[in-house]
Every structure is written in C-alpha cells, then in structure tokens.
Amino acid sequence: IGPVIIVGAGHGGYQVAASLRQAGFAERICLINDEPHLPYQRPPLSKGYIKGSAGPDSLMFRPEKFYQDQSIELIAGRAASIDRAARKVQLASGATLDYGHLVLATGARNRLLDLPNANLPDVKYLRILDDSEALRAIMPSKTRAVIIGAGFIGLEFAATARIKGLEVDVLELAPRVMARAVTAEVSEYFQDRHREAGIRIHLGVQATSIEAEGGKITGVSLSDGRHLPADLVVVGVGVLPNIELAAEAGLPVAAGIIVDEYLSTADPNISAIGDCALFASPRFGGSLRLESVQNATDHARCLAAKLTGDKKPYDSHPWFWSDQGEDKLQIAGLTTGYDRVVLRGDPAKKAFSAFCYHGDKLLGIESINRAGDHMFGRRLQAMDRSITPEQAADESFDLKRALA
Ligand code: FAD
Structure with a gap:
C-alpha cells in the first residue's frame, strides 16, 4: 500500500x-x-x-x-x-x-472559556504534558482554585489540588457532576466524597466573569450573583x-x-x-x-x-476509568440510554457498582472500587451475554457462574 x-x-x-x-x-x-x-x-x-x-x-x-x-x-x-x-x-x-x-x-x-480575563496566565487547562507541568509548578504557590466544569478532568484535578492543600471550588452548570457520562447514583457518590474531602461543589451555576488586578486573578463571579475568591482557575469544559x-x-x-x-x-x-x-x-x-x-x-x-490484510469492522466494547482522590471509577460498556439502574454493593462502604439496563438488556456497569465487577462486565460483554437485574442486585449471585 x-x-x-x-x-x-x-x-x-x-x-x-x-x-x-x-x-x-x-x-x-x-x-x-x-x-x-x-x-x-x-x-x-x-x-x-x-x-x-x-x-x-x-x-x-x-x-x-x-x-x-x-x-x-x-x-x-x-x-x-x-x-x-x-x-x-x-x-x-x-x-x-x-x-x-x-x-x-x-x-x-480544549474548548476555551469565552470570558474576559480568560487568557490570563493563571487560567489553566489540562490536555497536554506542558499543561500538567505548568499546573504542577504553580500549585505550591496558590491557595484557592476555582475549577470550571465537573467532568472527569475537572474532578480529578480538584481532588489533587485539595490533597495539595488548596481551597477548592468546583462550578458545574448541570445539576450533577459528570452528568453526561455517569448515572445519578454515581454522580451523587462522587459529590459526597469530594465534599467530605472539603471541596465545595456548586451545581447549576456558571462562571460569568473572572476578576483580576494587575494581571493576577482575584476571583470568579457566578451566574447566581455570588463571588468566589481565587488565585488559580482551571477550566475543564470539554x-x-x-x-x-x-x-x-x-x-x-x-x-x-x-x-x-x-x-x-x-x-x-x-x-x-x-x-x-x-x-x-x-x-x-x-x-x-x-x-x-x-x-x-x-x-x-x-x-x-x-x-496488513485482516479487514474487520471495528466492534470493540468501550471501557473507561477515572481516579478521583482515593476512589477509582471504572466503566464497562456504554451506559447511555438506560432506563433502570441496579446497585450491587454499598455506596456507604465505598464499594459498589451501578448496573445500567434498558429493559432487561445490560448496557454497561459503572464500578466504584469494585475492580472485580468491572472485569466481570468486560468479560460478559465480550461474550455477548447478560445477567438479569435481579441477579445483579443479589450479592449472593456468583458472577463467575454467568461466565462459565
Ligand atoms: P490524542 O492523544 O489527543 O493525540 C492527538 C495528537 O495529535 C496530539 O498530540 C495533537 O497535538 C496532535 N495533532 C493534532 N493535529 C495535528 C496536526 N495537524 N499535525 C500534527 N499533530 C497534530 N481516557 C481514559 O480512557 N481514561 C482516563 O483516565 C483518561 N484521562 C485523561 C486525562 C487527561 C488530562 C486527558 C487530556 C485525557 C484523558 N483521557 C482518558 C482521554 C484520552 O487521553 C484520549 O481519549 C486519548 O488521548 C485519545 O487519543 P488520540 O490519539 O485520539 O488523541
């Protein structure tokens, strides 16, 4: 060729x-x-x-x-x-x-933020190695970060900034975090976990302006009239x-x-x-x-x-992960279009999976600190099999049986 x-x-x-x-x-x-x-x-x-x-x-x-x-x-x-x-x-x-x-x-x-002052040096994005290096270098000199967008990258960074001792506010226009990608149950779990870590999450709001003095960021104004002080803004809006x-x-x-x-x-x-x-x-x-x-x-x-001569249609099963603080989220399959969510495990114990169904068809599994469920989901999908919502919810049902 x-x-x-x-x-x-x-x-x-x-x-x-x-x-x-x-x-x-x-x-x-x-x-x-x-x-x-x-x-x-x-x-x-x-x-x-x-x-x-x-x-x-x-x-x-x-x-x-x-x-x-x-x-x-x-x-x-x-x-x-x-x-x-x-x-x-x-x-x-x-x-x-x-x-x-x-x-x-x-x-x-990165989709860029279209606001006055959005091109100041302390407004950061996270896509390439140079972005990560720049953030790593300036974080120790910063005290308050406002993160615009509660998607995977915004929340991963929020958790790290908090661990590094910064005050952290996260703004999200949608009514819940990671709303496009995960079920309400999983959004709620992460909202609680980030709030427990001391991160303030503001839902249903938008940044309307970034304030600065002499080229230094002083804060962010929100669509609900509030103003948050900040010396660092990180944008993760897709x-x-x-x-x-x-x-x-x-x-x-x-x-x-x-x-x-x-x-x-x-x-x-x-x-x-x-x-x-x-x-x-x-x-x-x-x-x-x-x-x-x-x-x-x-x-x-x-x-x-x-x-190289082995032509087949692309047909792989999607999977994904995100690490936020101490929690590991893993997603097997594509969960869009579900009409029923069944939980296996217990959010209070910080280990559970949300099995997403359309009718009786299992679309995908969102697992939190349950790597076994995630691997099970991937293997089940590779075999084009399913388990019923009742089996998924029943912790005594042995998942390995479904793979036998
Ligand atoms: P990229 O990896 O983005 O590579 C595209 C490259 O093409 C870039 O280097 C770009 O500069 C270059 N390019 C563009 N135009 C030109 C041009 N005209 N000429 C030459 N070069 C060009 N996915 C997960 O599954 N799990 C995760 O936990 C996860 N975490 C992530 C964290 C961050 C911070 C980011 C940014 C992404 C993350 N992703 C994650 C997503 C994942 O990294 C991307 O889906 C993946 O990199 C896509 O690969 P790609 O080759 O399509 O594009």
Whole structure:
C-alpha cells in the first residue's frame, strides 16, 4: 500500500505505528508529532503525574530507541494540508510527505472559556504534558482554585489540588457532576466524597466573569450573583475534535471526522481514529465519537489489522476509568440510554457498582472500587451475554457462574 503517514502522535497515532510493525508491515511509517516530546500517555496528566514528582520519561510509551529499532520515523511538526489527488501531506514547515495511506489521529483540543480575563496566565487547562507541568509548578504557590466544569478532568484535578492543600471550588452548570457520562447514583457518590474531602461543589451555576488586578486573578463571579475568591482557575469544559485538516481536504465532517465501520473516510486512502473520529457503529447503531484510551488504541489496532490484510469492522466494547482522590471509577460498556439502574454493593462502604439496563438488556456497569465487577462486565460483554437485574442486585449471585 506504500508509506503510511500518521498525523498525530497521541494514543491512537502511536498505537497504529506500533501495531503495524508488530503485524509485519515493512514499508515506511511516519508519525507526525506536533508536541515537543516522545509520544506519551495522557491519563496521568490529571492523576499521578500532577500529584507526584516523576519526570516526563515516566509517561512515554517507549524510549527513543524503540522508534529507531522499529524504523518508525518521528517527524516533528504539524500537518498543514492534504493534497488528496497527489497523495501528499504538507507540513507547516513546507516539507511534504507522500502517502499510500494517511491516518488522521489528530485527537481533540480544549474548548476555551469565552470570558474576559480568560487568557490570563493563571487560567489553566489540562490536555497536554506542558499543561500538567505548568499546573504542577504553580500549585505550591496558590491557595484557592476555582475549577470550571465537573467532568472527569475537572474532578480529578480538584481532588489533587485539595490533597495539595488548596481551597477548592468546583462550578458545574448541570445539576450533577459528570452528568453526561455517569448515572445519578454515581454522580451523587462522587459529590459526597469530594465534599467530605472539603471541596465545595456548586451545581447549576456558571462562571460569568473572572476578576483580576494587575494581571493576577482575584476571583470568579457566578451566574447566581455570588463571588468566589481565587488565585488559580482551571477550566475543564470539554473538548473539540480536531477535524479542520480533514474538512479543508474536502472530507465529510460533523461532530468528528466521519468514518465508516472500517474507520475509513470518504477517501479510501485516508482513515481517522480516536478522539477525532465519528465512526459508524453497527453494534450501537448510528455514529459515535468517544474520548478514551480504549477507543483510540482499539481503533488503532483495528486499522493496523486492516492495512496488513485482516479487514474487520471495528466492534470493540468501550471501557473507561477515572481516579478521583482515593476512589477509582471504572466503566464497562456504554451506559447511555438506560432506563433502570441496579446497585450491587454499598455506596456507604465505598464499594459498589451501578448496573445500567434498558429493559432487561445490560448496557454497561459503572464500578466504584469494585475492580472485580468491572472485569466481570468486560468479560460478559465480550461474550455477548447478560445477567438479569435481579441477579445483579443479589450479592449472593456468583458472577463467575454467568461466565462459565
Ligand atoms: P490524542 O492523544 O489527543 O493525540 C492527538 C495528537 O495529535 C496530539 O498530540 C495533537 O497535538 C496532535 N495533532 C493534532 N493535529 C495535528 C496536526 N495537524 N499535525 C500534527 N499533530 C497534530 N481516557 C481514559 O480512557 N481514561 C482516563 O483516565 C483518561 N484521562 C485523561 C486525562 C487527561 C488530562 C486527558 C487530556 C485525557 C484523558 N483521557 C482518558 C482521554 C484520552 O487521553 C484520549 O481519549 C486519548 O488521548 C485519545 O487519543 P488520540 O490519539 O485520539 O488523541
């Protein structure tokens, strides 16, 4: 098929390159990397990395030697345009690369806060290694953080900031935390846990302005008229998929780069994977765009298999995790569209799972400090099996029986 050029060296981009070589692909592979680091893991940026003192090397998927040994060319720079007729990618530097197959693994970028003073230096985001390093460096000199957005990243950072001794306020427009992603039961559990840790969570409110004096943040005003003092603002209000490169090349885009169940764009020589891809899903019906390590790496493996002759539709089961303070949330499956939630275990004991059903069909399981339930859920889904809501709620029902 000729050279494979991969745009974006995040979770998806790195994995396509590694999986292609693992499958014996012998032609040229270039990984275009617009970040000034070897490809690295993103989840620790809001978890262990920001909490600890480890250096960037601890995040790297592989040392530099791996890329040399595997003949994976890491090309520093940004892909600026695609000439589909000539099968060339042009970099911002002006250099061009010929491709046989082009992989768009451009990920997503932070949605920016549109408020006065939002571009002051102490308004921070958390997407790339440099963001995490910057926050880690300034946290010791800060006393009060306001976090805008109670999604996974906002809450992970909130828990860490509190552990580091900061006063922490979290603002969330929705009536509960992580409302788009988890059940009300799980939201409530985390609200209680964060409040127990001394974090103030304000629901149903919005930041209306950031106040500053002489370039230093002094506080945040809320839509309900209140004012919170702050010397640090961290924004976690979601991401936007990086679709512009594809769109400018005339490829169909919507809430992501549109691809079919084989992760192919409208141009058979161009695929898109990971956070930037809006993929057709026969399993879930319609199109999905997911933001998770599992999605990016499984897309990458599926695509590498296709490019080396093993073409199958993408059909992996989603899973996800988030570490917040002492609690580990793990999600198996896609829980959207549930109409019934059954709890197994006990929130008061800080270990339970929410089994989400649509009718009698198990859609997914949200587990808190119950890794066994999570692994059970993943294995059950891989076998395309289910258990009844009654079995899920009955702690004496042996989950292993359902896998036998
Ligand atoms: P990315 O990893 O974002 O990589 C895309 C890369 O492409 C970036 O380096 C970008 O700069 C680059 N790029 C974009 N455009 C161009 C261009 N034109 N030219 C060259 N390069 C370009 N997921 C989980 O499952 N569990 C977690 O606990 C979790 N925690 C997270 C914590 C944080 C702080 C963040 C930010 C994300 C977290 N995620 C988590 C989400 C997960 O990291 C992403 O879903 C995953 O990184 C997506 O991989 P990707 O390859 O699609 O995109």
